[in-house]
Amino acid sequence: MGSQTTDAVRFGVYTPMKPLASLHAAPGKTGLPTPKRGLDLWLRGTRLPVILMSLVSVAAVCVSKGGEVEFIQDVTPVTDELTLVIEATRADIELYRGDPGSVITQIEAGNAPKVVHRVRPGGIIPTSHLLIETFIPIQYAPRSRAIVRMWIPDQTVLEVNGDDVSVEIRGPLANTITVSGDITLTKGDATLVDVIGDFAINTGLGGITLNRVDGGYNAETGRGSIFFRGAPARSQVSRLETGTGSIFADLSRDPDIPISVKAGRGAILLHDGGDPISGANIAVASSGAAASLELVTANGIIDIRR
Structure with missing residues:
Protein backbone atom coordinates (compact mmCIF):
# COMPACT_ATOMS: atom_id res chain seq x y z
CA MET A 1 0.00 0.00 0.00
CA GLY A 2 1.37 3.43 -0.86
CA SER A 3 2.63 6.03 1.54
CA GLN A 4 -0.03 8.06 3.34
CA THR A 5 0.28 11.72 4.25
CA THR A 6 -1.99 13.41 6.75
CA ASP A 7 -1.94 17.06 7.75
CA ALA A 8 -2.85 16.96 11.44
CA VAL A 9 -3.30 20.69 11.19
CA ARG A 10 -1.87 23.60 9.30
CA PHE A 11 -2.30 26.55 11.63
CA GLY A 12 -3.88 29.55 10.00
CA VAL A 13 -5.05 27.78 6.85
CA TYR A 14 -6.60 24.66 8.34
CA THR A 15 -9.97 23.92 6.67
CA PRO A 16 -11.93 20.94 8.04
CA MET A 17 -13.48 18.59 5.50
CA LYS A 18 -17.06 19.71 4.96
CA PRO A 19 -18.85 16.43 5.81
CA LEU A 20 -17.19 16.59 9.24
CA ALA A 21 -17.59 20.35 9.77
CA SER A 22 -19.84 19.84 12.78
CA LEU A 23 -16.92 18.31 14.69
CA HIS A 24 -15.22 21.71 14.70
CA ALA A 25 -18.33 23.89 15.07
CA ALA A 26 -18.02 26.87 17.38
CA PRO A 27 -19.90 26.79 20.69
CA GLY A 28 -23.61 27.46 20.13
CA LYS A 29 -23.63 26.20 16.52
CA THR A 30 -25.19 22.83 15.88
CA GLY A 31 -23.72 22.25 12.44
CA LEU A 32 -27.06 20.73 11.28
CA PRO A 33 -27.86 20.95 7.53
CA THR A 34 -30.52 23.32 6.23
CA PRO A 35 -33.11 22.14 3.66
CA LYS A 36 -31.19 23.96 0.92
CA ARG A 37 -28.12 21.92 1.72
CA GLY A 38 -29.93 18.61 1.88
CA LEU A 39 -29.39 17.73 -1.76
CA ASP A 40 -25.70 18.67 -1.62
CA LEU A 41 -25.13 16.50 1.42
CA TRP A 42 -26.96 13.59 -0.20
CA LEU A 43 -24.81 13.89 -3.32
CA ARG A 44 -21.68 14.01 -1.19
CA GLY A 45 -22.74 10.92 0.73
CA THR A 46 -21.05 8.71 -1.81
CA ARG A 47 -17.74 10.32 -0.86
CA LEU A 48 -18.08 9.42 2.82
CA PRO A 49 -16.36 5.99 2.61
CA VAL A 50 -13.35 7.60 0.92
CA ILE A 51 -13.18 10.30 3.59
CA LEU A 52 -13.38 7.74 6.38
CA MET A 53 -10.53 5.79 4.80
CA SER A 54 -8.38 8.93 4.77
CA LEU A 55 -8.92 9.34 8.51
CA VAL A 56 -7.43 5.93 9.34
CA SER A 57 -3.85 7.24 9.31
CA VAL A 58 -4.61 9.59 12.20
CA ALA A 59 -7.12 8.06 14.55
CA ALA A 60 -8.21 11.29 16.19
CA VAL A 61 -7.69 14.97 15.54
CA CYS A 62 -9.00 17.56 17.96
CA VAL A 63 -8.69 21.31 17.57
CA SER A 64 -9.61 23.74 20.32
CA LYS A 65 -8.84 27.36 21.02
CA GLY A 66 -8.42 29.14 24.32
CA GLY A 67 -7.70 32.83 24.00
CA GLU A 68 -4.79 33.18 21.60
CA VAL A 69 -3.50 29.64 22.22
CA GLU A 70 -4.45 26.90 19.80
CA PHE A 71 -4.21 23.29 20.93
CA ILE A 72 -4.44 20.16 18.82
CA GLN A 73 -4.07 16.45 19.48
CA THR A 79 3.75 -1.12 15.50
CA ASP A 80 6.03 -2.40 18.27
CA GLU A 81 9.14 -1.56 16.21
CA LEU A 82 8.76 2.16 15.61
CA THR A 83 11.15 4.70 14.13
CA LEU A 84 10.02 8.22 14.98
CA VAL A 85 11.51 11.07 12.95
CA ILE A 86 10.96 14.64 14.20
CA GLU A 87 11.82 17.66 12.05
CA ALA A 88 11.21 21.03 13.68
CA THR A 89 12.10 24.72 13.81
CA ARG A 90 11.57 27.05 16.75
CA ALA A 91 9.85 24.50 18.96
CA ASP A 92 10.10 22.90 22.40
CA ILE A 93 9.73 19.12 22.10
CA GLU A 94 8.77 17.05 25.15
CA LEU A 95 8.77 13.24 24.94
CA TYR A 96 7.19 11.00 27.58
CA ARG A 97 6.56 7.29 28.00
CA GLY A 98 3.26 6.26 26.46
CA ASP A 99 1.30 3.06 25.95
CA PRO A 100 2.22 0.45 23.33
CA GLY A 101 0.47 0.63 19.99
CA SER A 102 0.04 4.37 19.54
CA VAL A 103 1.78 7.74 19.48
CA ILE A 104 -0.08 10.71 20.95
CA THR A 105 0.96 14.16 19.76
CA GLN A 106 -0.19 17.43 21.31
CA ILE A 107 0.69 20.82 19.84
CA GLU A 108 0.30 24.10 21.67
CA ALA A 109 1.00 27.36 19.87
CA GLY A 110 0.61 30.86 21.24
CA ASN A 111 0.60 32.36 17.76
CA ARG A 120 3.03 11.65 8.12
CA PRO A 121 2.62 7.90 8.70
CA GLY A 122 4.71 5.71 6.44
CA GLY A 123 3.04 2.80 4.65
CA ILE A 124 -0.03 1.12 6.07
CA ILE A 125 -1.63 1.61 9.48
CA PRO A 126 -0.40 0.72 12.05
CA THR A 127 2.87 2.17 10.85
CA SER A 128 6.47 1.41 11.80
CA HIS A 129 7.73 4.80 10.56
CA LEU A 130 6.27 8.12 11.66
CA LEU A 131 7.40 11.59 10.58
CA ILE A 132 6.38 14.59 12.70
CA GLU A 133 7.00 18.02 11.17
CA THR A 134 6.53 21.30 13.05
CA PRO A 142 12.07 34.24 16.73
CA ARG A 143 8.76 35.65 17.94
CA SER A 144 6.77 32.45 17.46
CA ARG A 145 7.36 29.08 19.09
CA ALA A 146 5.38 25.87 19.39
CA ILE A 147 5.27 23.27 22.17
CA VAL A 148 5.19 19.67 20.94
CA ARG A 149 4.31 17.02 23.54
CA MET A 150 4.46 13.36 22.59
CA TRP A 151 3.76 10.09 24.38
CA ILE A 152 5.74 7.30 22.71
CA PRO A 153 6.04 3.54 23.37
CA ASP A 154 9.12 1.95 24.89
CA GLN A 155 11.82 0.76 22.47
CA THR A 156 11.13 3.63 20.06
CA ASP A 164 16.36 26.58 17.43
CA VAL A 165 14.72 23.58 19.07
CA SER A 166 14.94 22.17 22.60
CA VAL A 167 14.33 18.47 23.27
CA GLU A 168 13.38 16.87 26.58
CA ILE A 169 12.90 13.12 27.13
CA ARG A 170 11.61 12.23 30.57
CA GLY A 171 10.53 8.99 32.23
CA PRO A 172 7.71 9.01 34.80
CA LEU A 173 9.96 7.27 37.35
CA ALA A 174 13.64 6.39 37.57
CA ASN A 175 14.78 4.47 34.49
CA THR A 176 11.27 3.94 33.18
CA ILE A 177 11.51 4.97 29.53
CA THR A 178 13.63 2.99 27.09
CA VAL A 179 14.46 4.78 23.85
CA SER A 180 17.51 5.19 21.65
CA GLY A 181 18.50 7.33 18.72
CA ASP A 182 20.10 10.51 17.40
CA ILE A 183 19.45 14.13 18.39
CA THR A 184 20.97 16.88 16.24
CA LEU A 185 20.24 20.53 17.08
CA THR A 186 21.81 23.66 15.61
CA LYS A 187 20.69 25.74 18.60
CA GLY A 188 18.83 24.55 21.66
CA ASP A 189 19.22 22.27 24.67
CA ALA A 190 18.88 18.49 24.93
CA THR A 191 17.67 17.06 28.26
CA LEU A 192 17.28 13.36 29.09
CA VAL A 193 15.98 12.33 32.53
CA ASP A 194 15.34 8.78 33.76
CA VAL A 195 16.19 7.23 30.41
CA ILE A 196 17.67 3.88 29.40
CA GLY A 197 19.18 3.67 25.93
CA ASP A 198 22.00 4.58 23.59
CA PHE A 199 22.13 8.11 22.16
CA ALA A 200 24.24 10.27 19.88
CA ILE A 201 23.57 13.92 20.75
CA ASN A 202 25.00 16.99 19.03
CA THR A 203 23.92 20.51 20.00
CA GLY A 204 25.77 23.34 18.29
CA LEU A 205 25.13 26.18 20.73
CA GLY A 206 22.99 24.51 23.38
CA GLY A 207 23.70 22.53 26.53
CA ILE A 208 23.21 18.83 27.23
CA THR A 209 21.76 17.38 30.44
CA LEU A 210 21.87 13.61 30.99
CA ASN A 211 20.38 12.99 34.43
CA ARG A 212 19.92 9.46 35.78
CA VAL A 213 20.66 7.83 32.44
CA ASP A 214 21.90 4.32 31.71
CA GLY A 215 23.44 3.45 28.37
CA GLY A 216 26.05 4.48 25.86
CA TYR A 217 26.19 8.19 25.06
CA ASN A 218 28.12 10.28 22.57
CA ALA A 219 27.27 13.83 23.65
CA GLU A 220 28.89 16.75 21.83
CA THR A 221 28.27 20.50 21.94
CA GLY A 222 30.19 23.40 20.44
CA ARG A 223 29.54 26.08 23.05
CA GLY A 224 27.22 24.60 25.65
CA SER A 225 28.00 22.74 28.87
CA ILE A 226 27.30 19.09 29.63
CA PHE A 227 25.87 17.67 32.84
CA PHE A 228 26.02 13.88 33.19
CA ARG A 229 24.72 11.72 36.02
CA GLY A 230 24.19 8.01 35.59
CA ALA A 231 25.80 4.70 34.73
CA PRO A 232 27.32 4.56 31.24
CA ALA A 233 27.26 1.22 29.43
CA ARG A 234 30.32 -0.91 30.14
CA SER A 235 30.26 -2.47 26.66
CA GLN A 236 31.24 0.76 24.89
CA VAL A 237 32.97 4.07 25.54
CA SER A 238 30.66 6.97 26.34
CA ASP A 256 35.27 1.88 36.78
CA ILE A 257 33.44 2.63 33.56
CA PRO A 258 34.64 3.45 30.03
CA ILE A 259 34.12 7.17 29.48
CA SER A 260 35.96 9.85 27.49
CA VAL A 261 35.57 13.49 28.54
CA LYS A 262 36.99 16.38 26.48
CA ALA A 263 36.69 20.15 26.90
CA GLY A 264 38.44 22.58 24.55
CA ARG A 265 38.46 25.62 26.84
CA GLY A 266 36.13 24.73 29.70
CA ALA A 267 36.43 22.91 33.00
CA ILE A 268 35.92 19.19 33.64
CA LEU A 269 34.58 18.12 37.04
CA LEU A 270 34.15 14.45 37.98
CA HIS A 271 32.36 13.27 41.10
CA ASP A 272 31.49 9.85 42.43
CA GLY A 273 30.15 9.77 45.95
CA GLY A 274 31.99 10.95 49.04
CA ASP A 275 35.28 8.98 49.14
CA PRO A 276 38.57 10.13 47.62
CA ILE A 277 39.22 8.79 44.17
CA SER A 278 42.63 7.25 43.53
CA GLY A 279 44.75 7.02 40.44
CA ALA A 280 44.25 3.27 40.41
CA ASN A 281 40.63 3.57 39.38
CA ILE A 282 41.00 6.61 37.13
CA ALA A 283 43.19 5.60 34.21
CA VAL A 284 44.79 2.22 34.87
CA ALA A 285 44.65 -0.23 31.97
CA SER A 286 46.43 -3.41 31.01
CA SER A 287 49.20 -3.20 28.43
CA GLY A 288 47.82 -2.47 24.98
CA ALA A 289 44.32 -1.71 26.25
CA ALA A 290 42.59 1.64 26.38
CA ALA A 291 42.25 3.42 29.70
CA SER A 292 38.83 3.21 31.27
CA LEU A 293 38.73 6.97 31.79
CA GLU A 294 40.11 9.68 29.49
CA LEU A 295 40.14 13.39 30.39
CA VAL A 296 41.35 15.99 27.89
CA THR A 297 41.29 19.79 28.04
CA ALA A 298 43.23 22.25 25.85
CA ASN A 299 42.93 25.40 27.97
CA GLY A 300 40.70 24.49 30.89
CA ILE A 301 40.59 22.94 34.36
CA ILE A 302 40.14 19.32 35.41
CA ASP A 303 38.73 18.77 38.90
CA ILE A 304 38.36 15.16 40.07
CA ARG A 305 36.78 14.46 43.40
CA ARG A 306 34.61 12.02 45.27
Whole structure:
Protein backbone atom coordinates (compact mmCIF):
# COMPACT_ATOMS: atom_id res chain seq x y z
CA MET A 1 0.00 0.00 0.00
CA GLY A 2 1.37 3.43 -0.86
CA SER A 3 2.63 6.03 1.54
CA GLN A 4 -0.03 8.06 3.34
CA THR A 5 0.28 11.72 4.25
CA THR A 6 -1.99 13.41 6.75
CA ASP A 7 -1.94 17.06 7.75
CA ALA A 8 -2.85 16.96 11.44
CA VAL A 9 -3.30 20.69 11.19
CA ARG A 10 -1.87 23.60 9.30
CA PHE A 11 -2.30 26.55 11.63
CA GLY A 12 -3.88 29.55 10.00
CA VAL A 13 -5.05 27.78 6.85
CA TYR A 14 -6.60 24.66 8.34
CA THR A 15 -9.97 23.92 6.67
CA PRO A 16 -11.93 20.94 8.04
CA MET A 17 -13.48 18.59 5.50
CA LYS A 18 -17.06 19.71 4.96
CA PRO A 19 -18.85 16.43 5.81
CA LEU A 20 -17.19 16.59 9.24
CA ALA A 21 -17.59 20.35 9.77
CA SER A 22 -19.84 19.84 12.78
CA LEU A 23 -16.92 18.31 14.69
CA HIS A 24 -15.22 21.71 14.70
CA ALA A 25 -18.33 23.89 15.07
CA ALA A 26 -18.02 26.87 17.38
CA PRO A 27 -19.90 26.79 20.69
CA GLY A 28 -23.61 27.46 20.13
CA LYS A 29 -23.63 26.20 16.52
CA THR A 30 -25.19 22.83 15.88
CA GLY A 31 -23.72 22.25 12.44
CA LEU A 32 -27.06 20.73 11.28
CA PRO A 33 -27.86 20.95 7.53
CA THR A 34 -30.52 23.32 6.23
CA PRO A 35 -33.11 22.14 3.66
CA LYS A 36 -31.19 23.96 0.92
CA ARG A 37 -28.12 21.92 1.72
CA GLY A 38 -29.93 18.61 1.88
CA LEU A 39 -29.39 17.73 -1.76
CA ASP A 40 -25.70 18.67 -1.62
CA LEU A 41 -25.13 16.50 1.42
CA TRP A 42 -26.96 13.59 -0.20
CA LEU A 43 -24.81 13.89 -3.32
CA ARG A 44 -21.68 14.01 -1.19
CA GLY A 45 -22.74 10.92 0.73
CA THR A 46 -21.05 8.71 -1.81
CA ARG A 47 -17.74 10.32 -0.86
CA LEU A 48 -18.08 9.42 2.82
CA PRO A 49 -16.36 5.99 2.61
CA VAL A 50 -13.35 7.60 0.92
CA ILE A 51 -13.18 10.30 3.59
CA LEU A 52 -13.38 7.74 6.38
CA MET A 53 -10.53 5.79 4.80
CA SER A 54 -8.38 8.93 4.77
CA LEU A 55 -8.92 9.34 8.51
CA VAL A 56 -7.43 5.93 9.34
CA SER A 57 -3.85 7.24 9.31
CA VAL A 58 -4.61 9.59 12.20
CA ALA A 59 -7.12 8.06 14.55
CA ALA A 60 -8.21 11.29 16.19
CA VAL A 61 -7.69 14.97 15.54
CA CYS A 62 -9.00 17.56 17.96
CA VAL A 63 -8.69 21.31 17.57
CA SER A 64 -9.61 23.74 20.32
CA LYS A 65 -8.84 27.36 21.02
CA GLY A 66 -8.42 29.14 24.32
CA GLY A 67 -7.70 32.83 24.00
CA GLU A 68 -4.79 33.18 21.60
CA VAL A 69 -3.50 29.64 22.22
CA GLU A 70 -4.45 26.90 19.80
CA PHE A 71 -4.21 23.29 20.93
CA ILE A 72 -4.44 20.16 18.82
CA GLN A 73 -4.07 16.45 19.48
CA ASP A 74 -3.72 13.46 17.19
CA VAL A 75 -3.34 9.74 17.84
CA THR A 76 -1.53 7.49 15.35
CA PRO A 77 -1.55 3.65 15.57
CA VAL A 78 2.00 2.24 15.40
CA THR A 79 3.75 -1.12 15.50
CA ASP A 80 6.03 -2.40 18.27
CA GLU A 81 9.14 -1.56 16.21
CA LEU A 82 8.76 2.16 15.61
CA THR A 83 11.15 4.70 14.13
CA LEU A 84 10.02 8.22 14.98
CA VAL A 85 11.51 11.07 12.95
CA ILE A 86 10.96 14.64 14.20
CA GLU A 87 11.82 17.66 12.05
CA ALA A 88 11.21 21.03 13.68
CA THR A 89 12.10 24.72 13.81
CA ARG A 90 11.57 27.05 16.75
CA ALA A 91 9.85 24.50 18.96
CA ASP A 92 10.10 22.90 22.40
CA ILE A 93 9.73 19.12 22.10
CA GLU A 94 8.77 17.05 25.15
CA LEU A 95 8.77 13.24 24.94
CA TYR A 96 7.19 11.00 27.58
CA ARG A 97 6.56 7.29 28.00
CA GLY A 98 3.26 6.26 26.46
CA ASP A 99 1.30 3.06 25.95
CA PRO A 100 2.22 0.45 23.33
CA GLY A 101 0.47 0.63 19.99
CA SER A 102 0.04 4.37 19.54
CA VAL A 103 1.78 7.74 19.48
CA ILE A 104 -0.08 10.71 20.95
CA THR A 105 0.96 14.16 19.76
CA GLN A 106 -0.19 17.43 21.31
CA ILE A 107 0.69 20.82 19.84
CA GLU A 108 0.30 24.10 21.67
CA ALA A 109 1.00 27.36 19.87
CA GLY A 110 0.61 30.86 21.24
CA ASN A 111 0.60 32.36 17.76
CA ALA A 112 -1.30 29.69 15.87
CA PRO A 113 -1.44 31.23 12.36
CA LYS A 114 2.36 31.07 12.12
CA VAL A 115 2.83 27.33 12.79
CA VAL A 116 2.70 24.40 10.36
CA HIS A 117 2.30 20.93 11.89
CA ARG A 118 2.02 17.66 9.97
CA VAL A 119 1.86 13.98 10.88
CA ARG A 120 3.03 11.65 8.12
CA PRO A 121 2.62 7.90 8.70
CA GLY A 122 4.71 5.71 6.44
CA GLY A 123 3.04 2.80 4.65
CA ILE A 124 -0.03 1.12 6.07
CA ILE A 125 -1.63 1.61 9.48
CA PRO A 126 -0.40 0.72 12.05
CA THR A 127 2.87 2.17 10.85
CA SER A 128 6.47 1.41 11.80
CA HIS A 129 7.73 4.80 10.56
CA LEU A 130 6.27 8.12 11.66
CA LEU A 131 7.40 11.59 10.58
CA ILE A 132 6.38 14.59 12.70
CA GLU A 133 7.00 18.02 11.17
CA THR A 134 6.53 21.30 13.05
CA PHE A 135 7.72 24.40 11.25
CA ILE A 136 7.53 28.14 11.75
CA PRO A 137 8.38 30.13 8.60
CA ILE A 138 11.61 32.08 8.97
CA GLN A 139 9.90 35.48 8.63
CA TYR A 140 8.12 34.87 11.96
CA ALA A 141 11.18 33.83 13.95
CA PRO A 142 12.07 34.24 16.73
CA ARG A 143 8.76 35.65 17.94
CA SER A 144 6.77 32.45 17.46
CA ARG A 145 7.36 29.08 19.09
CA ALA A 146 5.38 25.87 19.39
CA ILE A 147 5.27 23.27 22.17
CA VAL A 148 5.19 19.67 20.94
CA ARG A 149 4.31 17.02 23.54
CA MET A 150 4.46 13.36 22.59
CA TRP A 151 3.76 10.09 24.38
CA ILE A 152 5.74 7.30 22.71
CA PRO A 153 6.04 3.54 23.37
CA ASP A 154 9.12 1.95 24.89
CA GLN A 155 11.82 0.76 22.47
CA THR A 156 11.13 3.63 20.06
CA VAL A 157 14.06 4.66 17.86
CA LEU A 158 14.31 8.45 17.57
CA GLU A 159 15.74 10.75 14.93
CA VAL A 160 15.37 14.40 15.96
CA ASN A 161 16.61 17.29 13.82
CA GLY A 162 15.92 20.86 14.85
CA ASP A 163 16.87 24.48 14.29
CA ASP A 164 16.36 26.58 17.43
CA VAL A 165 14.72 23.58 19.07
CA SER A 166 14.94 22.17 22.60
CA VAL A 167 14.33 18.47 23.27
CA GLU A 168 13.38 16.87 26.58
CA ILE A 169 12.90 13.12 27.13
CA ARG A 170 11.61 12.23 30.57
CA GLY A 171 10.53 8.99 32.23
CA PRO A 172 7.71 9.01 34.80
CA LEU A 173 9.96 7.27 37.35
CA ALA A 174 13.64 6.39 37.57
CA ASN A 175 14.78 4.47 34.49
CA THR A 176 11.27 3.94 33.18
CA ILE A 177 11.51 4.97 29.53
CA THR A 178 13.63 2.99 27.09
CA VAL A 179 14.46 4.78 23.85
CA SER A 180 17.51 5.19 21.65
CA GLY A 181 18.50 7.33 18.72
CA ASP A 182 20.10 10.51 17.40
CA ILE A 183 19.45 14.13 18.39
CA THR A 184 20.97 16.88 16.24
CA LEU A 185 20.24 20.53 17.08
CA THR A 186 21.81 23.66 15.61
CA LYS A 187 20.69 25.74 18.60
CA GLY A 188 18.83 24.55 21.66
CA ASP A 189 19.22 22.27 24.67
CA ALA A 190 18.88 18.49 24.93
CA THR A 191 17.67 17.06 28.26
CA LEU A 192 17.28 13.36 29.09
CA VAL A 193 15.98 12.33 32.53
CA ASP A 194 15.34 8.78 33.76
CA VAL A 195 16.19 7.23 30.41
CA ILE A 196 17.67 3.88 29.40
CA GLY A 197 19.18 3.67 25.93
CA ASP A 198 22.00 4.58 23.59
CA PHE A 199 22.13 8.11 22.16
CA ALA A 200 24.24 10.27 19.88
CA ILE A 201 23.57 13.92 20.75
CA ASN A 202 25.00 16.99 19.03
CA THR A 203 23.92 20.51 20.00
CA GLY A 204 25.77 23.34 18.29
CA LEU A 205 25.13 26.18 20.73
CA GLY A 206 22.99 24.51 23.38
CA GLY A 207 23.70 22.53 26.53
CA ILE A 208 23.21 18.83 27.23
CA THR A 209 21.76 17.38 30.44
CA LEU A 210 21.87 13.61 30.99
CA ASN A 211 20.38 12.99 34.43
CA ARG A 212 19.92 9.46 35.78
CA VAL A 213 20.66 7.83 32.44
CA ASP A 214 21.90 4.32 31.71
CA GLY A 215 23.44 3.45 28.37
CA GLY A 216 26.05 4.48 25.86
CA TYR A 217 26.19 8.19 25.06
CA ASN A 218 28.12 10.28 22.57
CA ALA A 219 27.27 13.83 23.65
CA GLU A 220 28.89 16.75 21.83
CA THR A 221 28.27 20.50 21.94
CA GLY A 222 30.19 23.40 20.44
CA ARG A 223 29.54 26.08 23.05
CA GLY A 224 27.22 24.60 25.65
CA SER A 225 28.00 22.74 28.87
CA ILE A 226 27.30 19.09 29.63
CA PHE A 227 25.87 17.67 32.84
CA PHE A 228 26.02 13.88 33.19
CA ARG A 229 24.72 11.72 36.02
CA GLY A 230 24.19 8.01 35.59
CA ALA A 231 25.80 4.70 34.73
CA PRO A 232 27.32 4.56 31.24
CA ALA A 233 27.26 1.22 29.43
CA ARG A 234 30.32 -0.91 30.14
CA SER A 235 30.26 -2.47 26.66
CA GLN A 236 31.24 0.76 24.89
CA VAL A 237 32.97 4.07 25.54
CA SER A 238 30.66 6.97 26.34
CA ARG A 239 32.02 10.30 25.07
CA LEU A 240 31.28 13.75 26.45
CA GLU A 241 32.83 16.59 24.46
CA THR A 242 32.46 20.39 24.45
CA GLY A 243 34.32 23.19 22.70
CA THR A 244 34.06 26.18 25.04
CA GLY A 245 31.67 24.90 27.73
CA SER A 246 32.29 22.90 30.89
CA ILE A 247 31.54 19.27 31.75
CA PHE A 248 30.24 18.00 35.07
CA ALA A 249 30.04 14.21 35.37
CA ASP A 250 28.73 12.35 38.43
CA LEU A 251 29.71 8.75 37.73
CA SER A 252 27.45 7.21 40.33
CA ARG A 253 27.25 3.53 41.20
CA ASP A 254 30.28 2.44 39.21
CA PRO A 255 33.57 4.39 39.10
CA ASP A 256 35.27 1.88 36.78
CA ILE A 257 33.44 2.63 33.56
CA PRO A 258 34.64 3.45 30.03
CA ILE A 259 34.12 7.17 29.48
CA SER A 260 35.96 9.85 27.49
CA VAL A 261 35.57 13.49 28.54
CA LYS A 262 36.99 16.38 26.48
CA ALA A 263 36.69 20.15 26.90
CA GLY A 264 38.44 22.58 24.55
CA ARG A 265 38.46 25.62 26.84
CA GLY A 266 36.13 24.73 29.70
CA ALA A 267 36.43 22.91 33.00
CA ILE A 268 35.92 19.19 33.64
CA LEU A 269 34.58 18.12 37.04
CA LEU A 270 34.15 14.45 37.98
CA HIS A 271 32.36 13.27 41.10
CA ASP A 272 31.49 9.85 42.43
CA GLY A 273 30.15 9.77 45.95
CA GLY A 274 31.99 10.95 49.04
CA ASP A 275 35.28 8.98 49.14
CA PRO A 276 38.57 10.13 47.62
CA ILE A 277 39.22 8.79 44.17
CA SER A 278 42.63 7.25 43.53
CA GLY A 279 44.75 7.02 40.44
CA ALA A 280 44.25 3.27 40.41
CA ASN A 281 40.63 3.57 39.38
CA ILE A 282 41.00 6.61 37.13
CA ALA A 283 43.19 5.60 34.21
CA VAL A 284 44.79 2.22 34.87
CA ALA A 285 44.65 -0.23 31.97
CA SER A 286 46.43 -3.41 31.01
CA SER A 287 49.20 -3.20 28.43
CA GLY A 288 47.82 -2.47 24.98
CA ALA A 289 44.32 -1.71 26.25
CA ALA A 290 42.59 1.64 26.38
CA ALA A 291 42.25 3.42 29.70
CA SER A 292 38.83 3.21 31.27
CA LEU A 293 38.73 6.97 31.79
CA GLU A 294 40.11 9.68 29.49
CA LEU A 295 40.14 13.39 30.39
CA VAL A 296 41.35 15.99 27.89
CA THR A 297 41.29 19.79 28.04
CA ALA A 298 43.23 22.25 25.85
CA ASN A 299 42.93 25.40 27.97
CA GLY A 300 40.70 24.49 30.89
CA ILE A 301 40.59 22.94 34.36
CA ILE A 302 40.14 19.32 35.41
CA ASP A 303 38.73 18.77 38.90
CA ILE A 304 38.36 15.16 40.07
CA ARG A 305 36.78 14.46 43.40
CA ARG A 306 34.61 12.02 45.27
